[in-house]
Amino acid sequence: MSAGEMRTSGGNWGHRLSNALKTTVLLAGLTALLLWVGARLGGAQGLVIAGFFVVVMNFASYWFSDRIALAMHGARPVEYAEAPWLHAMVERIAARAGIPKPKVYVLPTRAPNAFATGRNPEHAAVAVTAGIVELLDRRELEGVLAHEIGHVKNRDTLIGTVAATIAGVISYAAQSLFWFGGSLLSRDDDENGLAHALGNLGVLLVAPIAATLLQLAVSRSREYGADATGAELCGDPDALADALMKLEHGAELMPYDRAPATSHLFIVNPLSGGAIMGLFSTHPPMAERVRRLREMRVHTGGRTWRNAWA
Incomplete structure (x- = not known):
């Protein structure tokens, strides 16, 4: 094992x-x-x-997260004969990552995006939209696929699904205070009825926000890690940076709002939103992601990661 591979292995483990x-x-x-x-x-x-719900949700998320996410977006498997170059690209990146080749799916939308799902590298899938294949050249698409396989390698896909599921149930439970309020918001037979009402109102207001913030903390931190891993796997940080800039612009022109609860799975946020919504975005600021990727290229003297570490 070369010194570069040792540094890579140790860095990935850490x-x-x-x-x-x-x-x-x-x-x-x-x-x-x-x-x-x-x-x-x-x-x-x-x-x-x-x-009980926590146990059931974690069990369902662990075993069925990939199938649920893919079905929600109407994804279909891509046969090898249909796009042999795409399968070869995924296989090549997976080999560099040291994981089995994920299954390949396509989403029937022109909105340019991609995501990965699965409970572990042995049961993973990468999905690209029809639009991303049209928008990006193959160098940029390889950077995107490397990012998604980076999620698989870093075992991010399962965590994101579980976090989203629990956060969603918290929000639903809190909303039930509003829809089925009445007896839940106050207790007439209790001298502290007002205190209970105020406490439950606090749950209604605070719980969904807290759940969202916790979910975002999981999602955002993992995007930076997948960017770094993806840049390493494709050997070209600029390819991923260029792709991200194109995808951000494409998402602005063509938002994709099918199954908003899964927006954190995509490489760029598929939903449109202004500055205020940006505070609650499942993705870190694009400018910062691109800056970090450009820095990776600078630190290698303009050479690719694999050449620099050889």
């Missing part, structure tokens, strides 16, 4: 360990928040029900 620790804390926070909402809604019984 990155995955750091991500695992952060994810554990964040998912624990989401779980605790869900249990708290359950307790506020139904006391001890609500706490038990919330705990």
